[in-house]
Amino acid sequence: MKARIRLGFAPTRRSIFSAPDAVKYANLTRERLNELGIEYVDITDINEEGLLYDDADRIRIAEKFKAEKVDGLFLPHANFGTEYECARLAKELNVPVLLWGPRDERPEPDGMRLRDSQCGLFATGKVLRRFGVPFTYMTNCRLTDPEFERGVRDFLAVCNVVKVFRSTRVLQIGPRPFDFWSTMCNEGELLEKFNIQLSPIPLPELSDEIRKWKEEKTEVDKVVAYCKENMNCQISDELLTNVAALKVAMKALAEKYGCNAVAIQCWNALQGEIGIMPCAANSLLIEDGIPVICETDIHGAISQLITEAAAMNERRGMFSDWTVRHPDNENGELLQHCGPWPISVAKEKPTICVPVAFKHNGAVSAEAQHGPMSLVRFDGDNGEYSILLGHAKGIEGPFTKGTYVWVEVANLKRLEAKVVEGPYIHHCVAIHGDVVPVIYEACKYIGVKPDLYDPIEDKVQAYLHGEDVVFDEV
Helix, strand or coil: CCCCCCEEECCECCCCCCHHHHHHHHHHHHHHHHHHCCCEECCCCCCCCCCECCHHHHHHHHHHHHHHCCCEEEEEECCCCCHHHHHHHHHHHCCCEEEECECCCCCCCCCCCCCCHHHHHHHHHHHHHHCCCCCEECCCECCCCHHHHHHHHHHHHHHHHHHHHHCCEEEEECCCCCCCHHHCCCHHHHHHHHCCEEEEECHHHHHHHHHHHHHHCHHHHHHHHHHHHHCEECCCHHHHHHHHHHHHHHHHHHHHCCCCEEEECCCCHHHHHHCCCCHHHHHHHHHCCCCEEHHHCHHHHHHHHHHHHHCCCCCCCEEEEEEEECCCCCCEEEEEECCCCCHHHECCCCEEECCCCCCCCCEEEEEECCEEEEEEEEEEECCEEEEEEEEEEEECCCCCCCEEEEEECCCHHHHHHHHHHCCCCCEEEEEECCCHHHHHHHHHHHCCEEEECCCCHHHHHHHHCCCCCCCCCC
16 A cells, blocks of 8 residues: 655745745645645645744644644745744654745846745755754756656655654564574664664464464465465465464564564474464565564564655565575676565466475465666664665576575675675665665665665765656666
8 A cells, every 4th residue: 555645835935025926836836736646734724825934833833733743844935935934843843854946937027036936945955954954855946847746756755764764663573593693683772773663572472373363264264265366375275274374463463562564583493383484474464565574684674664665665575685696697696585575576476385495385486577676775783774775677597496586786796795894684675666766865864874885876866856867777
């Protein structure tokens, strides 16, 4: 389901420029947002102009936006704008801020100018920086220019990343497997720095939940029927029932503890508890919009939440191992895992079977669709956190077991060095489409450093500033 993002809409003016023209352009902006289907909270009930320029009104606007729980603040400069009121409002709300003004028209025949909106943007940008408020700048353009629609929609996605990141709570099912020292995380630091919370539960609690749902039967039977219709099930009905019950149980526990993602100790103790690999159940729950991450990789769960949020929750991510280099392509790499990828990314009907390197059933095997992708990894150590991100494309390659896709990047040696030298590990999230600029921009709001594995930062910034940019093909 597509994410729902609400903007606080606060067009602003300054008294020495034309108030009627400010009202005119504020209303034109409202009309354009309505055409685009953008949800926003307006301020036409605050004063008769529906504009921000007065401190008493600014207090009422802040109260309204807080009550309506806006996810972002849009500050169109209908004329020059009142920069200190914009900064005071933005500081109090603590949400992403979009700064924009419509192109100024030709001066009047007598030489007078009605709005000077661009000049006001320069002033407000300076004051926002003085207030320590991060903001997103959309280029000074016309309402009908393609840069306007693109900029607003990208900003909505940025707001969604920030909203999801700030409300992240991960259901941790079991501790990390002993051998996976690379997936350890600092729970206290994640809470202190980012308000990211973990909800740890032991494996027996999961087992009890599975038994409960198997006895209830109805929900489990629905999942079994779904699997038989949408997957090739090369496992017994008894084991398929266990897969379905695990999916239902994890969803129920995530809801019980108020979690938007799950990280599970997928081996080896789990097999002693329920007799299956959890991969197929993970795949089913990811398809429902709740990421489930292998090997208790908490940073991996955060990575997938960020990645899917940048796609407005309309596309599912693929939690992957960087595994081996392509046998024929010097910039090719295999992204693979035992089988947690959702059905919607597959280029073929997935099969539930035995995974590579394990003897228990319950994994998924399918190659993912090719095409342009983004690769993302949130990680950190020694108190510093960053997000590795960049572009890739799916390519042909040898068959292998599990859920997999061969990808090509611009320079694999450069990417390999980034992963090895850290703070990253062998896990990442792939998603179809380009979410790189959105995540890059969101980093300024969540306090995490963006780390592009290709030298394209100038192009990403140019794109965000409204330029027509073609990223290098890989």
